[in-house]
Amino acid sequence: MRAEIEAALTAQDAAISPKYLYDPLGSKLFEAICELPEYYPTRTEAAIFAEHAADIAQAAGTGVTLIDLGAGNCAKAAGLFPELKPRQYVPIDISADFLHQAVDGLRQQFPDIPMHEVAMDFSASLELPATVSRERRLFFYPGSSLGNFDPQQARAFLRRMRQALQIGEAGGVLLGLDLVKDARVLDAAYDDELGVTAAFNLNMLKHVNRLIGADFNPRDWRHIGFYNAAHQRVEMHLEACRDLIVRWEGGRRTFRQGERIHTENSHKFTPQDILDLLEESGFGDVRMWFDPQRWFAVCHARAR
Numbered sequence: 001m002r003a004e005i006e007a008a009l010t011a012q013d014a015a016i017s018p019k020y021l022y023d024p025l026g027s028k029l030f031e032a033i034c035e036l037p038e039y040y041p042t043r044t045e046a047a048i049f050a051e052h053a054a055d056i057a058q059a060a061g062t063g064v065t066l067i068d069l070g071a072g073n074c075a076k077a078a079g080l081f082p083e084l085k086p087r088q089y090v091p092i093d094i095s096a097d098f099l100h101q102a103v104d105g106l107r108q109q110f111p112d113i114p115m116h117e118v119a120m121d122f123s124a125s126l127e128l129p130a131t132v133s134r135e136r137r138l139f140f141y142p143g144s145s146l147g148n149f150d151p152q153q154a155r156a157f158l159r160r161m162r163q164a165l166q167i168g169e170a171g172g173v174l175l176g177l178d179l180v181k182d183a184r185v186l187d188a189a190y191d192d193e194l195g196v197t198a199a200f201n202l203n204m205l206k207h208v209n210r211l212i213g214a215d216f217n218p219r220d221w222r223h224i225g226f227y228n229a230a231h232q233r234v235e236m237h238l239e240a241c242r243d244l245i246v247r248w249e250g251g252r253r254t255f256r257q258g259e260r261i262h263t264e265n266s267h268k269f270t271p272q273d274i275l276d277l278l279e280e281s282g283f284g285d286v287r288m289w290f291d292p293q294r295w296f297a298v299c300h301a302r303a304r
Contacts, residue, residue, distance in 0.1 A: 002212050006251055018148050018264035019094050023207040027098040029200040038188040044296040045176045052289040057083035059287045059300045061170025064138040074102045076142050088133050092118045126160045136169055142176035147267040158281035165303040172302040180268045181295055183227040190225035190234045198223035214248035236264040
């Protein structure tokens with residue numbers, strides 16, 4: 001982890017992986033973002049699940065091993081429990097303390113569903129503990145989190161899911177993916193008027209300070225979020241407000257005023273992009289569900 005962060009910070013174009021947005025405070029801030037009027041993805045996706053839950057369960061099958069990637073507070077998966085009736089629930093998240101707290105509460109609500117939380121960075125590996133059933137696995141990855149990967153990385157990630165699945169079985173992948181739309185809608189969603197997204201992005205610097213002993217001062221930075229139409233993605237950056245030097249144990253970097261650290265991409269998709277991506281990654285029998293504005297898609301696909 002230290003080597004990864006240092007390499008990204010000292011690259012020609014400095015960056016920090018978006019997975020480091022999610023310490024306990026970052027996870028809470030993201031929950032707040034999801035309540036903002038500008039941030040349409042969460043409520044739009046939730047409306048699709050609510051309207052099409054029975055149809056989604058018919059496509060995915062019931063009694064699945066529900067593997068919830070980037071589970072956060074587990075609320076999205078829990079909303080599907082009545083229809084999917086999972087045989088086992090496996091929430092996975094990088095923020096261990098936040099995950100354990102969420103699952104403790106969920107066990108009280110659903111005592112009959114076996115739960116096995118896993119605190120891990122799943123972006124590099126999907127090697128799951130032996131306690132996770134291999135039968136009827138359904139990888140659940142909502143919130144357009146797949147859009148945080150570039151297209152090549154997204155294909156590689158989906159192929160890792162495919163390798164963990166058995167051909168022809170119930171299950172597969174259940175994804176929520178944000179669609180291409182008006183840039184003004186996207187810009188507002190990732191740079192809200194209240195500044196919650198800015199606080200979320202800036203909090204990453206405090207997390208990095210703890211992880212590698214750095215001396216980032218969030219007051220020296222400002223949040224930048226915008227839609228890059230050429231790359232079909234929203235980008236988030238942190239921009240230096242003045243010339244400064246950041247130090248950490250064994251390293252340092254000089255930043256000039258206006259220089260940026262790239263913290264997140266959120267790629268947007270067309271329905272054809274989704275079909276192509278899944279087919280290239282070893283999936284078929286794709287089903288999609290949309291909101292009336294076609295701003296967001298939920299899709300299910302099986303291993304082939």
